[in-house]
Amino acid sequence: MTDDAGQDDDPVVRPGTPSFRCIADECGALCCRNPYRVDLGEDEVNRLATVVDVWEVVEERAAMVLMRQSDDACVLLSDDLRCGEYDVRPRGCRDYPFRLELEEGRPPRVERDLACPGFIGPPMTESEYQELVAKLA
Ligand code: SF4
Numbered sequence: 001m002t003d004d005a006g007q008d009d010d011p012v013v014r015p016g017t018p019s020f021r022c023i024a025d026e027c028g029a030l031c032c033r034n035p036y037r038v039d040l041g042e043d044e045v046n047r048l049a050t051v052v053d054v055w056e057v058v059e060e061r062a063a064m065v066l067m068r069q070s071d072d073a074c075v076l077l078s079d080d081l082r083c084g085e086y087d088v089r090p091r092g093c094r095d096y097p098f099r100l101e102l103e104e105g106r107p108p109r110v111e112r113d114l115a116c117p118g119f120i121g122p123p124m125t126e127s128e129y130q131e132l133v134a135k136l137a
């Protein structure tokens, strides 16, 4: 653990970083709203196309983006602030607010989105951190 572990402005996740708990009811499902963007791979487009009929894909740098509702929320966000297609939600949504960075010759590095207000739990232990890395891999 380094001295700066757990700092609020450090996007790198390590043992000591506050653990995450989703507080969608308090934040209003911030991550599913404007500035909203979920990149989709082609397999995800095909998978979601089987369950979503009111949507549009926008090609953008080889990625695709789910359509927004009129209030700039994701088209799949329900009124109860839950994902309307939780079981088939995109990979990026499953991993959020974390992202695994893989670089050849270096150990995997986990980053977090500092815009998410859910980092309010006790400091992450080493084993919790390793579990997170395994889950994201
Ligand atoms: S992941 Fe973070 S931003 Fe998204 S609903 Fe949960 S607490 Fe809010």
Ligand code: SF4
Residues within 6 Å of the ligand: 031, 032, 038, 074, 075, 076, 077, 078, 082, 083, 084, 085, 086, 089, 090, 093
């Ligand atoms: S697909 Fe679900 S989890 Fe992802 S942004 Fe839309 S509502 Fe949120």
